[in-house]
Structures are given as C-alpha cells and as structure tokens.
Amino acid sequence: MEEVAVVGWAQTRHERVKRRDTQQSMVFDVVTRALRSCSMTIRDIDVVVDAGSDYLDGRNTSNCATVDAMGAHFKEESRVAGDGLLAAIYAYLRVASGLFSSALVVAYGKSSEGSLLDQTRAMADPFYLRPLGLDALSAGALQARAYMDHYGVAPEAPAGVAVKNRSAGAANPNAQLRRPESLADVLSSGDLVAPIRRKEACPVSDGACAVVLVDWATAQTLGVRPAWITGVGHMQDAYYPGSRELYRAVSSRRASRRACEMAGIFDPFAELDVIELTEYYAYQELMLYEALGFCGEGEGAELLDSGETAQGGRTPVNLSGGALCANPLVATGLVRLTEAAAQVSNRAGDLQVDGAEKALAHATGGFAMQSAATIVLERKRE
Amino acid sequence: MDEAQPELGQVEAVRRNSYAWSTGEITGAFLEALRDRGTILASLCRGCGTVAVPPNSFCEACGSTMRDWREVGPRGVVMSWARVEAPFDGAPLEAPFRYVLVRLAGADTSILHLAPDDDAVRIGVTVAPEFREERTGSITDIKWFVPEV
Known part of the structure; x- marks a missing residue:
C-alpha cells in the first residue's frame, strides 16, 4: 500500500x-486555493471524490452539475452520500491502492438555500419516523437526555462545551460565530428542543472545503510539509434510534478505535496532540470524549472541567471552534481534517499548537450520530 | 429599468414530489394491526432472539430474516424524552409536545413516539398508548403515550 499525505x-x-x-462558485474557490x-x-489531479447532498442542493444527482467546478472534467469522479471526511477516506483508499497518485476531495453545502431542519x-x-416529524435536533435532544440520565451528567455540563468552543472560534478567521459566550449566556439562551439550548446548537452555514491527497513520491516534489494519513476508520450503527444504545456514541468509538489502532495509537488522549471533533450539539463533544477513550464512561464533563481539552490544555479539542462555530453541512467534518492537517504540518498560524505531531479528525452523520468517520494524521520526522 | 425592483440575488422555486411507498409485508402487517385491532406487533428474530418494534423483515443485529411475530406492550417504560416548543410544518401534534422513546413490555428495542407536554413524562415512567378513534394504518394511529396515574 502506498503512503498517503x-x-x-x-x-x-x-x-x-x-x-x-x-454552490459551484464556492466549490471552484476552494478547489483553486487548495x-x-x-x-x-488541476492537471496534476488523477481523481476527484466529493460529498454533497442532493436534497440540500435541491437537485437530483447533484454532482452532475458541480463536477465542472471541481475540475473533474475528463477525470474519474465519484460522490459519497455523507460527510466530506468519508469522501477523504475513499480518496485515501484510491491513492493508497497505487492506482492513482493524487486525489482531490471536495465537500460543500449551502444550507441557507432550503430549510435545514x-x-x-x-x-x-x-x-415509522416521518409521520412523527422527527428531525436531527429532536433526535439529538433524545440522545442528550438519554446520555445525561444514564450517567447522571449535570444539566449545565453541555453548556461548558459551548463556552469553550465559542471562545476558540473567536480566534478562527473562517468561523461564522466569532463572539465568545459566557456560561450564563449559554444557560439562559432558551430551549430549542429541551434539553438542547439555543447556544448549544450548531449554526446554519454556507461553506465549502477542498483537500488534496498525494502519494509518497508526489509529496517529495511539492515543497510543502505533508500531513501523513496513518489511520482511517468508518462505522455505521443501526438506523432506527430506538435500536441503539443511544447514551453511547458507539459508531464513533469503533471508527476511532480502528483508525487509532491502524496508526499504532493505543492511548489516544495521551498520544494525540490535537483533536477536531464534529459536535453539532454541545452534549455530543462530552459523549465523544468518552467514546474516543479520552476518559471513562460518564466522565466527559469532568474532563471538560479539568481544562485539558481547552486551548493550552494537554490535548486541545476543537481549537477551530468546531461545528458550534460553523456548520457548512456536508463539509463540516472535512473542515476538521484541514484544521488537523494545518496543525501537524505547522501551518496553523495563530492557532498553531507548538510541536503538534499527531492529530485526529472526526465526523458524524445521521440521526443522533448514527455513523462516524475518523482520520489520524501525523507529521513524520524527516 | 424600474427602480423599485430589488437586486436579483436569489431565484425561488417550490418543488413538490409525490410518492406512494410500498409498506412491504412486515410493515404492512404492523400498520394493519394498529388500524384494525389496536395491537402493537414486533418482529422476532429466530437467529438472535431480538424482539424488534417497530418490526423489520430483517434483523439489523445479526442479519437473519425476521418472519415471526410477537405482540408487545401496550404499556412500556420511557427511555428518553425531548420537549418540542416551537411549531413546524408537518409537526405531528400542536406544540408543545414531547418525543418519547418507549421500551414496550416484551420488546428489546424502543419505539419512537409522542407524548403530551406533561411533567409526569420522565425517564423510567410507565406509559400506555392512546389510540385514535379513526385509524388509517399509520404510526400516528396511536395518538401518543400517556403516563399511568
């Protein structure tokens, strides 16, 4: 298998x-700059893999109308239905196979053009679900309640995630919400669907993201420091929320374990330097700390309170501000990958964590985190 | 050019798609039982023993075919709930209302349904379904689950 960066x-x-x-001009912009x-x-790119949502775009087989902006003209192109981080895994596999030496990954969404919920x-x-009107927010609220009840998590705990991430997002020039929020602000922001408060939920965003992957030989010719992909994992759980252990992020646990084991990482919180998670709702970051093995089950709130996941902490989580500060749906998880890549290749500017060598990017999809994708990135010593 | 015209920034359109989804045998039988008998059917997996409600023709846990039925409930225990305050298009009830996940007696999975906005609806509370008078063969033939007093 080829090494991929x-x-x-x-x-x-x-x-x-x-x-x-x-949609197309956003895509063209990020592809050109990437x-x-x-x-x-674009002539150097062998294959394009992209992520988008037909329903969000309002067009069937939507990629037919976006491939030109992606530079896929007379190239092999394929689309995944899911977050762009899953498209990055597909692209990784193509380059790792040796059949392609370079791949372009694109994800985009203009949630403003329809009604997101x-x-x-x-x-x-x-x-079973549609006649009841279930949406992602209500499914999340059911999961938040199941999680907090199962482990006795304090009702205020998720608000702390929003405070941490909104504070981090204030320093991220690409974030949509760049104003810090106090704990009192979040707690008094009112219920969206209880127990999820207004300021514990991701915003509605327009945005796009593009990533270039290449094999080892190509990486030597570019004059940029590569972020090597050393582990990937993807996992589905059952579709119907009532069939799952809703109080645990099981697919994220399994996807992350697979990626970390592939990368030879057995104590993720100790060995990783930077982590970017997809938390559409604040409670999800607490569940993900537990699922990814950063702390014991039910101990996510204590880990948050310890400050170890905050800026300047032992292993900062969502220095970018995460999905709570910008949620260009379908691209949200791929954005996590760019933030992680910037850190391990020492290109993160003001957000740079000194000496960051290993990072993990995570995405989730479906009702109440049904599926998950994770990628581990590393700087390799020269 | 008419100066009252706004700058053209967006083009609006509404597209309506109609579908008639096949229920299949299993979901069809479940919906018929709700409509005609006011009973709740689960599917039983001969492979791993899972009793799933709402039922499926396959077992998502072990991959076996599900062909056998079990009647479950009608009472169950609330596993989680969420309170919806704001109305929305296509809402199943007038807001405020609650979503509940209910573990019906005899089932291994929880069914998603609705409940009144009543503080008695909490995790661990026993609830019972309230069937509608006029039933059409829909999951909403159960109006909601109400807490037992």
Whole structure:
C-alpha cells in the first residue's frame, strides 16, 4: 500500500448566507486555493471524490452539475452520500491502492438555500419516523437526555462545551460565530428542543472545503510539509434510534478505535496532540470524549472541567471552534481534517499548537450520530 | 429599468414530489394491526432472539430474516424524552409536545413516539398508548403515550 499525505487544502469563510456565491462558485474557490496551497494544478489531479447532498442542493444527482467546478472534467469522479471526511477516506483508499497518485476531495453545502431542519426530516423513513416529524435536533435532544440520565451528567455540563468552543472560534478567521459566550449566556439562551439550548446548537452555514491527497513520491516534489494519513476508520450503527444504545456514541468509538489502532495509537488522549471533533450539539463533544477513550464512561464533563481539552490544555479539542462555530453541512467534518492537517504540518498560524505531531479528525452523520468517520494524521520526522 | 425592483440575488422555486411507498409485508402487517385491532406487533428474530418494534423483515443485529411475530406492550417504560416548543410544518401534534422513546413490555428495542407536554413524562415512567378513534394504518394511529396515574 502506498503512503498517503494531505498536502493542500482550503475552506471558505463560513457564513449564514453566502449570497454572492452559487454552490459551484464556492466549490471552484476552494478547489483553486487548495491546489495553489500545494503548488499543484488541476492537471496534476488523477481523481476527484466529493460529498454533497442532493436534497440540500435541491437537485437530483447533484454532482452532475458541480463536477465542472471541481475540475473533474475528463477525470474519474465519484460522490459519497455523507460527510466530506468519508469522501477523504475513499480518496485515501484510491491513492493508497497505487492506482492513482493524487486525489482531490471536495465537500460543500449551502444550507441557507432550503430549510435545514426540514432537510433533516427528509432523512426519516416514511412509515415509522416521518409521520412523527422527527428531525436531527429532536433526535439529538433524545440522545442528550438519554446520555445525561444514564450517567447522571449535570444539566449545565453541555453548556461548558459551548463556552469553550465559542471562545476558540473567536480566534478562527473562517468561523461564522466569532463572539465568545459566557456560561450564563449559554444557560439562559432558551430551549430549542429541551434539553438542547439555543447556544448549544450548531449554526446554519454556507461553506465549502477542498483537500488534496498525494502519494509518497508526489509529496517529495511539492515543497510543502505533508500531513501523513496513518489511520482511517468508518462505522455505521443501526438506523432506527430506538435500536441503539443511544447514551453511547458507539459508531464513533469503533471508527476511532480502528483508525487509532491502524496508526499504532493505543492511548489516544495521551498520544494525540490535537483533536477536531464534529459536535453539532454541545452534549455530543462530552459523549465523544468518552467514546474516543479520552476518559471513562460518564466522565466527559469532568474532563471538560479539568481544562485539558481547552486551548493550552494537554490535548486541545476543537481549537477551530468546531461545528458550534460553523456548520457548512456536508463539509463540516472535512473542515476538521484541514484544521488537523494545518496543525501537524505547522501551518496553523495563530492557532498553531507548538510541536503538534499527531492529530485526529472526526465526523458524524445521521440521526443522533448514527455513523462516524475518523482520520489520524501525523507529521513524520524527516 | 424600474427602480423599485430589488437586486436579483436569489431565484425561488417550490418543488413538490409525490410518492406512494410500498409498506412491504412486515410493515404492512404492523400498520394493519394498529388500524384494525389496536395491537402493537414486533418482529422476532429466530437467529438472535431480538424482539424488534417497530418490526423489520430483517434483523439489523445479526442479519437473519425476521418472519415471526410477537405482540408487545401496550404499556412500556420511557427511555428518553425531548420537549418540542416551537411549531413546524408537518409537526405531528400542536406544540408543545414531547418525543418519547418507549421500551414496550416484551420488546428489546424502543419505539419512537409522542407524548403530551406533561411533567409526569420522565425517564423510567410507565406509559400506555392512546389510540385514535379513526385509524388509517399509520404510526400516528396511536395518538401518543400517556403516563399511568
């Protein structure tokens, strides 16, 4: 198997509405800048893998209308239905196979163009869930309650995640929400669907992200420090929320374990330097600390309170501000990969963690974190 | 050019798609039992013994075919709940209402359904279904689950 590195990337400034952009112009912008960031041109790209949502785009087989902006003209292209981080895993496998020496990964979404919660209701099956109007927010609220009840987590605990991530997002020029929030602000922000409070939920965002992957030989020619992919994992859980252990993020636990074992990492919190998680709702970050083995089950709130996952802590989580500060849906998890790659290749600017060598990026999808994807990145000593 | 015209920034359109989804035998039988008898059917897996409600033709846990039935409930225990305050298009009830996950007696999975916005609806509380008078063969033939007093 070929070694594969992330060498280039770009993301938009995520905004509530990008009125001056079409889906295609956002894509073209990030593709152009991602290629430029690693001194490549579209002619150097062998294959394109992308992520988008037909329902969100309002167009069937939507990639037919976006491949040109992706530079896929007369190239092999394929689309995944899921977060862009899963597209990155597909692209990784293509380059690792030796059949392709480079791959472009693209993910985009303009959630402003439709009604986002209504879009998530369209994930529901027509017999058992849809007549009940279930959406991602209510499914999340059911999971939050199940989690907090099972482990006796204090009702205020998720608010602490929002405070941490909103504080971090204030320093991220690409974030949509760049104003810190106090604990009192979050706690008094009102219920969206109880127990999830307004300021514990991700915003609605427009945005896009592109990432360039290459094999070892190509990486030597580019003059940029690569972020090597040393582990990948993807996992599905049951679709119907009532069939799952809703109080645990089981698919995230299994996806992360697979990626970490592949990378030879057996104590993720001690061995990783930077972590980027997809937390559409604040409670999810606490569940993910536990699922990824950073602490024991039910101990996520204590880990948060210890400050070890905050900026300046032992292993900062979501220095970018995470999904709570920008949620360009479908690209949200791929953005986590660019943040992780920037850290291990020492290109994170003001957000740089000194000496960051290993990082993990995570994405989740479906009702109440049904599925998960994880990628481990490493700087290799020269 | 008419100066009252706004700058053209968006083009609006509504698209309506119609579907008639096949229920299949298993879901069809479940919905018929709700409509005609007011009973709740689960599927039993001969492979791993899971009793799943709502039922499926396959067992997601072990991959076996599910062909056998078990009647479950009608009472069950609330495993989780969420309170919806704001109305939305296509909402199943007038807000506020609650979503509940209910573990029906005899079942190994929880069914997602609705409950009144009543503080008695809590995790661990026993609830019972309230069937609608006029039933159409829908999951909403059960209006909601109400706490036992």
